[in-house]
Each structure stands twice: as structure tokens, then as C-alpha cells.
Amino acid sequence: MKKAENIVVGISIGDLNGIGGEIIIKTFEDPRILDFCTPVVFASSKVMNFFKTHFNSEINFNVVNNLDQIIDGKFNVFNCWNEPVTIDFGKEDLKIGEYAIKSLQAATKALKNDLIDVLVTAPINKHNIQSEAFKFPGHTDYLAQELEGESLMFMITDTLRVGLLTDHVPVKDIVNHISETLITNKINTVYESLQKDFNIVRPKIAVLGINPHTGDNGVIGNEDDTVLRPTLQKIKETGKLVYGPYAADSFFGSNNYKNFDAIIASYHDQGLIPFKTLSFGQGVNYTAGLSKVRTSPDHGTAYEIAGKGQADENSFKEAVYAAIQIYKNRFDYKELTENALKKQSKKI
Incomplete structure (x- = not known):
């Protein structure tokens, strides 16, 4: 665990037909949040440009094809795929479910390899993510398998x-x-x-x-x-x-x-x-009890308002803040515990 300064926050895009793209963009339109974290969205530049245009956002992002290209203090987008995707807000789509899982798997791999510090997941549709390759009720069960601990x-x-x-x-x-x-x-x-x-x-x-x-x-x-x-x-x-x-x-x-x-x-x-x-x-x-920090907003895909510009980003923003704070708390706890053990060993 690195020193808790500018935390690299990995973000899985969730269901592209839901409100995930909107709440992500709204959260990071305020540049002040970039003073203490570096976001990396696992999706594609084509998708994020679509969201930027659709929601009339002026947000800028740094596109990377390798995670060693991440720029601290910038809004980064990692290309998990390059092909165009048809986004139809408010519609359940099995193909869109596949892209949600591509994003989640890529972000989880980066988390396991310490290329990002924490993971924040945008909402998925638990039905359209099901396939022969992915048979989990949701994020929590998948992450419990991939990351050590009692979730x-x-x-x-x-x-x-x-x-x-x-x-x-x-x-x-x-x-x-x-x-x-x-x-x-x-x-x-x-x-x-x-x-x-x-x-x-x-x-x-x-x-x-x-x-x-x-x-x-x-x-x-x-x-x-x-x-x-x-x-x-x-x-x-x-x-x-x-x-x-x-x-x-x-x-x-x-x-x-x-x-x-x-x-x-x-x-x-x-x-x-x-x-x-x-x-x-x-x-x-x-998701408590895991070897890594993962948070998400307390709501779902909200198909009924997807694409309308009405989504409230506050819960997602709180999820980002919580992930950062928990990471810092874990760092402090580990440092405190190690210092206590050193003092104890000196006495012995």
C-alpha cells in the first residue's frame, strides 16, 4: 500500500444504457476533486465522448491504452475496447451487459495488480450481465471471488x-x-x-x-x-x-x-x-472485508431517467469520497500497527 496522497480511483462504467456515464461525468466536472484523486474510467474514449456530447459537458479527459500512461490529477479513460457501441438509454440489452462486465473485469484486474488503488463501480443490471462466463448475482459476489477476504x-x-x-x-x-x-x-x-x-x-x-x-x-x-x-x-x-x-x-x-x-x-x-x-x-x-477497497452508489441503473440529464450524482460522489477515506484509514491503521509491533519487539 502506497502512501495515501493522490489516490488512483478506478471506475467501472456499469450499464451504458443507465445513468452511470452521466453521474461519472457530473462528479468529475468539478475540477477540485482532482486535487486529491486521479480517476480512471474503464470504458472507451468513443463511449465517453458520446456521453460528453449528449450531456453537453465540457469535461476533458486523457485517453490511455496502457495504465502506465495515467496522468495524475487528470480525468483518465482507459480503452477496454475500441469498437463503437450503440447506446439506447433506458433499454435492457444483453450486449450492453457484456460491456459492463468487460469494464468490471478490467478494473478488477488493475486493482489486483495495484495499478489502481481503489475501485468505484457504477450501477449494473443484474439480469443482462448473466452469461456462461459470468454467473454472479452482482458485484459483491464477483469481487468476493477475485479478492481475498470475507466479503x-x-x-x-x-x-x-x-x-x-x-x-x-x-x-x-x-x-x-x-x-x-x-x-x-x-x-x-x-x-x-x-x-x-x-x-x-x-x-x-x-x-x-x-x-x-x-x-x-x-x-x-x-x-x-x-x-x-x-x-x-x-x-x-x-x-x-x-x-x-x-x-x-x-x-x-x-x-x-x-x-x-x-x-x-x-x-x-x-x-x-x-x-x-x-x-x-x-x-x-x-464491500467490507476484502483485501482491496470497493464502493458504489446506493442506487441502480435508473433506466426511467437515463439519458435525460436528471440523475443525481451525489451518491456516486460520496462513493468516491468514501473509497478515498477508507484507503487512507487503512494506511494509517497499518502504519500504527507496524509501529506498535516494532515497539513491542524492542521491549522483548
């Missing part, structure tokens, strides 16, 4: 962080996925992320119940009593500040969430509905 979907803002025990799992299958091992691994991932990525020394974590009213003593399911509570008790005995399970229906409305550094929900909508209600347009999807 976790972690939705974050400055004041709210929500992690998930299960993410893209059908509701009918949720309880079959939740086990002592899963709970322990996810809580450990959140705990370590809060320390390394957010500089919180002694994190406090709340865990939401699996069933309504955490099962009401077995009346509405027994998984909270037989799996969740015993596992949380074991984790508490290790010294971690973990609390719950809490009934999910009143947890956010009562503002209890403000008492914790992170909340872990049992399933996707249990955590993401309150998160997006409280912070939509400002939230960031962070």
Missing part, C-alpha cells in the same frame, strides 16, 4: 452503517443460510472493518432479529432463540461489544440506531429499507 455488504454514511447477514438471498431461504458460523464471520468482518476502515477503536454493534419481535419466545419462529442469541452470547464473551437481537420494526423509528457504530440486519430489505429511507442519495455501498 460483506456494508451500507454507510457519515452517521449510519448497516451490514447484512444475508444479502441477495430469496426471503424463503433466509433462515437456511443463517448459522452460527455465518453470524460469527459477519460480525467479525464488521468489527474489523470498523477498526481498520473507520478508525473506531472499540466498536459497538447492534444485531437485528431474524423473525418479527425476535420470535416472541418461539411464537413467531424459534431461530432467534436457538441460533442468534446463543451465538451473540459467545461473541460477547470474547470481549466484543455486540448487542441484540433487537426487534427490527421499532429499532430505527425509536432512534436506537444512533447508539451504535454499526447495525447488522438479518436480511436485505430489513436493513436496506431503513437505510435508504434515512439516507437515500447520500449513502454508499461498501
Whole structure:
């Protein structure tokens, strides 16, 4: 990990028929952001010129065919392909899905080879990316395979962080996925992320119940009593500040969430509905637990407004800022840990 100064931010283009191109251009039209990061968009100069013209942007970019041609402090575009692409805003297109994956794979390869420092992904369509060569529900599962670590979907803002025990799992299958091992691994991932990525020394974590009213003593399911509570008790005995399970229906409305550094929900909508209600347009999807930093905005392709110039870039911009800050926090944590070990070894 290099010294955290001008961070090279790799950006996968996402679904070209969605709002990805628009929010990327809007984010970097403000030249002040280039004072502390160097963006590299993985797409093609033809595509980016199309977006520039369509959205009447005056943004300038440096086109590169090799990543050693990146210019610090400039908006760079890496050519992942050279052929022209037909963009039809708002339409689902399997061919467009192929280009989204080309961009993601090229950006991930660059991240693994330390040619970029962090990855920010523009929204994809989870349906049109599926093929014989790519069979993942989305970014998170693909990156979990490509990058070392125990991945976790972690939705974050400055004041709210929500992690998930299960993410893209059908509701009918949720309880079959939740086990002592899963709970322990996810809580450990959140705990370590809060320390390394957010500089919180002694994190406090709340865990939401699996069933309504955490099962009401077995009346509405027994998984909270037989799996969740015993596992949380074991984790508490290790010294971690973990609390719950809490009934999910009143947890956010009562503002209890403000008492914790992170909340872990049992399933996707249990955590993401309150998160997006409280912070939509400002939230960031962070993949915690990996060897590299990846963030994305908290929204999808937004086909209904694609190409109309109406997309709000704030969540994407926050994703860029979050990636940069987490990278810097990791650098500081590593430096602090190494210094502590050196001092300890001298005493010995």
C-alpha cells in the first residue's frame, strides 16, 4: 500500500444504457476533486465522448491504452475496447451487459495488480450481465471471488452503517443460510472493518432479529432463540461489544440506531429499507472485508431517467469520497500497527 496522497480511483462504467456515464461525468466536472484523486474510467474514449456530447459537458479527459500512461490529477479513460457501441438509454440489452462486465473485469484486474488503488463501480443490471462466463448475482459476489477476504455488504454514511447477514438471498431461504458460523464471520468482518476502515477503536454493534419481535419466545419462529442469541452470547464473551437481537420494526423509528457504530440486519430489505429511507442519495455501498477497497452508489441503473440529464450524482460522489477515506484509514491503521509491533519487539 502506497502512501495515501493522490489516490488512483478506478471506475467501472456499469450499464451504458443507465445513468452511470452521466453521474461519472457530473462528479468529475468539478475540477477540485482532482486535487486529491486521479480517476480512471474503464470504458472507451468513443463511449465517453458520446456521453460528453449528449450531456453537453465540457469535461476533458486523457485517453490511455496502457495504465502506465495515467496522468495524475487528470480525468483518465482507459480503452477496454475500441469498437463503437450503440447506446439506447433506458433499454435492457444483453450486449450492453457484456460491456459492463468487460469494464468490471478490467478494473478488477488493475486493482489486483495495484495499478489502481481503489475501485468505484457504477450501477449494473443484474439480469443482462448473466452469461456462461459470468454467473454472479452482482458485484459483491464477483469481487468476493477475485479478492481475498470475507466479503460483506456494508451500507454507510457519515452517521449510519448497516451490514447484512444475508444479502441477495430469496426471503424463503433466509433462515437456511443463517448459522452460527455465518453470524460469527459477519460480525467479525464488521468489527474489523470498523477498526481498520473507520478508525473506531472499540466498536459497538447492534444485531437485528431474524423473525418479527425476535420470535416472541418461539411464537413467531424459534431461530432467534436457538441460533442468534446463543451465538451473540459467545461473541460477547470474547470481549466484543455486540448487542441484540433487537426487534427490527421499532429499532430505527425509536432512534436506537444512533447508539451504535454499526447495525447488522438479518436480511436485505430489513436493513436496506431503513437505510435508504434515512439516507437515500447520500449513502454508499461498501464491500467490507476484502483485501482491496470497493464502493458504489446506493442506487441502480435508473433506466426511467437515463439519458435525460436528471440523475443525481451525489451518491456516486460520496462513493468516491468514501473509497478515498477508507484507503487512507487503512494506511494509517497499518502504519500504527507496524509501529506498535516494532515497539513491542524492542521491549522483548
